[in-house]
Amino acid sequence: MAREVVSGISVSTGIAIGKAYFLNRSISSNLPRQTVPVHMNAGEKERLQYGFEEAVSELSAIREKVPAELKEHKLIIDSHLMMLKDPKLLKASTKYIDDLCINAEWALDKAVNDLEKTFGALEDKYIRERMQDVCQVAQRVQAKLIGGEEHLRPIEGRAVLMAHDLSPADTIELEVNKLMAFVTTLGGKTSHTGILARTLNIPALVGAEKIESSVVDGDLVIVDGLAGKILVDPDEEELEHYYTLQTQFEDYQSTIIKSCQLPAETEDGYRVQVLANIELVEEISAVIDNGGEGVGLFRTEYAYLNRQELPGEEELVEKYSELAEIMSPRKVVLRTLDLGADKFMSYFGSLDEANPAMGLRAIRFCLKHEDIFNTQLRAILRASVHGNISIMFPMICGLKEVHQAKAALAKAQVELTAEGIPFDEDMQVGVMIELPAAVMIAELLAQEVDFFSIGTNDLIQYSLGIDRTNPHVSYLYQPLHPAIVRSIKYVVDAGHRAGIGVSLCGEVASDPYCVPILMGMQIDSLSLTPQAIPGIKRILRQLGMQECKQLLKEVLQCRTVAKINRLVTDNIYKKYPEELIFFASLLDNEEITG
């Protein structure tokens, strides 16, 4: 057994085995703090000045080494350089030497602490977080002062980088190509570490808080980016298991990437569309590289968050047009603003709602704020001439909302016509089915729109009445609950009876245990995160429509979730025992392996 197992959030998948290599910049705890005699103050100030200069030349040298494709890195390093050259930081530290007769390291530390207070009081979250950059810069100076000549030891052998946080400068300075994996204690799903690791194609875990106490430099570790854990000091058996798994995973990856541009077609010729869920225009290349046939869900919230002002029409037009143009002739489905619940605009602040998930969000918010909605609708319409754009409204619970939303769209069309601005008059309009009420009236809704998109993440939560992020009830998040399976089938059938397409976006679409059941319902398209597309496409290509229909029939006869899960895992795990180990499933793990 491994000495310890530390869990983290996987931001880049894969398996790595190597020795822990700690990026030791957490000097603040053993920072030398001394008072110095007054007559030595001048010398201390000179030393401080020298520390800054050395840090500047070191960082400038790193800047030169930044490869051209990492332009963002260069810009971040530029701002770090400006912080080093900032007269304020040096002046404030110098003043502490004068006033308190303390050494340069301590003085700088105090100046940084003062800044931390100033930044901590700022309302803008993005700027507040720049304090992290200030700290990284100050640590570089501290390292120079303390005299760590080469504070980065050369990387030998197979190293797994462990760090509190990873700055862009760190990643340049380090010979990243020699690293097997990244593990950091800080960072969320969208951190810089994840982006870099995915580019380098190595596993990465963030938020692995326990590494600092559980792992020692040089420890043998296994980073399991599939399950999101680190095995510290593993035994022979575990090593052997993971070596095998690693080879299998690498083979598997190269296989699925090779076949990801093939059509998503079952063995017996049933064609399904595999689309991507994205929120940034920059993600388009990942969609195309992974074999996405279009964008099934473009989340439009991003442009509205983390800023004081609302985005203008021109800005949105530019963004949506770029998206449509690059993806063209592939389709792009834009979901209108889904704010509220867990996402709020700083422009409005969060409303004082006891239960925001059931509050003024998504289409409800838009219908209330007509001007905001109008700007977005105009922008989507204007962009529609640049490619194949569809629009869909989220959180629809009744016909009235559909009528109101469509009226708002018609109003925007009338305005544009009057202004002589072109738009695609035949743009498809759809609704998201994510409330149980919308499921029940699917037949009625189908008369009003061109397509349905089932949002299973919300549908599961609203149908089963549970909040998935609440650890007390998260065990009830059951995607194959008989109620959910029946709901999805009901919507697909209602859509097909009315002659409209039904798509599904939500994590269910990237779950290999759920996909065959959806295929049995003859779903028209699946929309999932770009990285999951190659694996799901491969599963799809090995499925037969007859077996999917048979499986669905049997699933519908089961009376409990447990029975369904058993049936599905028995069937599917038997069919793909080799590749299913590379997937994370929404189903209960024990039921899958047991």
Place this chain on the structure above:
Amino acid sequence: MTQNSALCESSNEPSSVVVKTVIVVNQLGLHARPAAQLAQVSQNFKAEITIICDSQEVDAKSILDILTLAAAQGSSLELKAEGVDGAEALDCIEELFKSKFGEEK
């Protein structure tokens, strides 16, 4: 744009003060990258340059100072330069704001 033209022409006097008002038009406001550019440009001049936003007054040569303004898109900033090349400095800075710090195409 307002400009204190009476003073800015009078060249060499070190006490000459130039004033200009600029609006933050770029989408992200004075975030890290624009702040770095602004400080960099300011440092090329001898004049003392200050930025006034609401009642906060900061040094335009300090990226840290500029960041603490947290000036969002649409904010109106008053620039003040004192020194021989003050007028030139403010022209350059104004240009930077107008170009949206190269943020948008």
